[in-house]
Amino acid sequence: MRIMLSGVCVEGGGAEQVIQDLALGFAARGHEVVVVYIEGTDEIVPRLEQQGIDCIRLLPREKLAAHWWSDITPGSIVKMRRLLIDLKPDIVHMHVPRPSLWTALGELISGSRSPLVYTEHNVQSALNIRGVFAQHVFIPRTRYVIAVSEAVRHSFQTKWHRYAGRIKTIHNGITVDRLRANRTGEETRASLATPLATSVVCNVANITDRKGQDVLMRAIAKLDQSLVDVRCWCAGGLTHQPSAVSALKRLIEDLRIADRVSLLGARSDVPDLLEACDVFVLSSRQEGLPITILEAMAAGKPVVATDVGGCAEVVRHGETGLIVPPEDPDALAGAIQTVLTDSNLAHEMGKAGRERVEEHFTVDAMVDKHIEVYETVISE
Numbered sequence: 573m574r575i576m577l578s579g580v581c582v583e584g585g586g587a588e589q590v591i592q593d594l595a596l597g598f599a600a601r602g603h604e605v606v607v608v609y610i611e612g613t614d615e616i617v618p619r620l621e622q623q624g625i626d627c628i629r630l631l632p633r634e635k636l637a638a639h640w641w642s643d644i645t646p647g648s649i650v651k652m653r654r655l656l657i658d659l660k661p662d663i664v665h666m667h668v669p670r671p672s673l674w675t676a677l678g679e680l681i682s683g684s685r686s687p688l689v690y691t692e693h694n695v696q697s698a699l700n701i702r703g704v705f706a707q708h709v710f711i712p713r714t715r716y717v718i719a720v721s722e723a724v725r726h727s728f729q730t731k732w733h734r735y736a737g738r739i740k741t742i743h744n745g746i747t748v749d750r751l752r753a754n755r756t757g758e759e760t761r762a763s764l765a766t767p768l769a770t771s772v773v774c775n776v777a778n779i780t781d782r783k784g785q786d787v788l789m790r791a792i793a794k795l796d797q798s799l800v801d802v803r804c805w806c807a808g809g810l811t812h813q814p815s816a817v818s819a820l821k822r823l824i825e826d827l828r829i830a831d832r833v834s835l836l837g838a839r840s841d842v843p844d845l846l847e848a849c850d851v852f853v854l855s856s857r858q859e860g861l862p863i864t865i866l867e868a869m870a871a872g873k874p875v876v877a878t879d880v881g882g883c884a885e886v887v888r889h890g891e892t893g894l895i896v897p898p899e900d901p902d903a904l905a906g907a908i909q910t911v912l913t914d915s916n917l918a919h920e921m922g923k924a925g926r927e928r929v930e931e932h933f934t935v936d937a938m939v940d941k942h943i944e945v946y947e948t949v950i951s952e
Contacts (some may be wrong), residue, residue: 576661581611597939652678671705676710721882745938751849759849774849790901846871869925892925
């Protein structure tokens with residue numbers, strides 16, 4: 573089977589990690605894979621190409637820097653048209669709205685008969701006006717929609733109740749071995765000037781309003797320091813939404829918790845951070861099915877997460893972690909304190925979380941379910 577995967581980039585976030593894992597999984601099963609993208613630093617590209625996966629960037633970086641709409645210029649659409657004509661893929665699998673727009677337009681003007689499959693990675697309320705516009709162009713041309721969680725599927729069906737194609741939930745998966753730490757927890761803590769006796773709360777997410785780090789900061793400020801000495805590590809990109817980063821820094825100063833919070837920026841050593849932390853916390857306002865929660869569970873860490881998107885489909889409340897309402901710093905603080913003050917509970921949750929990921933959320937299962945969808949679409 574010749575499979576074309578179309579995405580914004582090949583690194584940087586959950587959707588990008590899914591594209592990488594799918595590409596590698598398909599190639600390992602003997603399928604021919606092409607990844608078409610418009611952004612990225614190309615650090616991942618050589619690794620994919622070593623596995624026989626062609627990676628094609630549609631646009632030069634300088635155009636991307638000039639305009640957010642550069643990916644829908646005639647040149648990019650014409651190039652996609654040429655790729656579809658030359659490669660004749662059996663399946664074109666689109667991820668997230670922006671690249672799906674130019675993929676569908678290229679398919680339209682090429683006369684290609686390659687069926688389009690689309691993965692929705694978030695709930696509909698997370699889309700901005702550009703994403704909504706893009707969906708209205710490509711969804712009518714899409715044969716099959718894959719949702720990364722039941723919450724995402726329900727959100728999509730509520731909005732697109734007249735969608736004529738099929739829709740199926742395929743949960744994201746991870747490779748557990750990828751979470752093997754390169755350093756001990758003690759070494760990582762020492763590198764971040766964090767004493768061994770201090771409890772560490774770890775958050776891995778780009779700093780944006782959607783990820784709700786401001787709610788986490790208010791929760792950190794509410795923790796009873798007489799019961800637990802806490803340090804919070806926030807690992808995630810600081811360039812995705814500069815206004816959110818500035819507001820978060822002001823909030824940290826206003827709450828007088830600067831000595832308890834470290835904004836680490838984007839990190840390549842997330843397994844080391846997870847190895848060294850005591851609890852993983854995701855305080856998001858919107859989610860699809862976050863890869864970071866799966867990674868934390870695979871690392872054997874208890875998880876505290878807000879009840880948004882597919883978080884509660886992964887985290888079993890009271891068994892592998894705790895689920896709290898979004899926008900509720902008091903509930904978040906209470907859950908964090910519960911886990912940090914009960915080491916036996918934290919250990920059992922971490923153990924159960926790892927077992928749950930190994931049983932239900934693996935890359936192999938995700939890849940096999942995608943191939944089943946592709947075969948169904950092609951046979952129709």
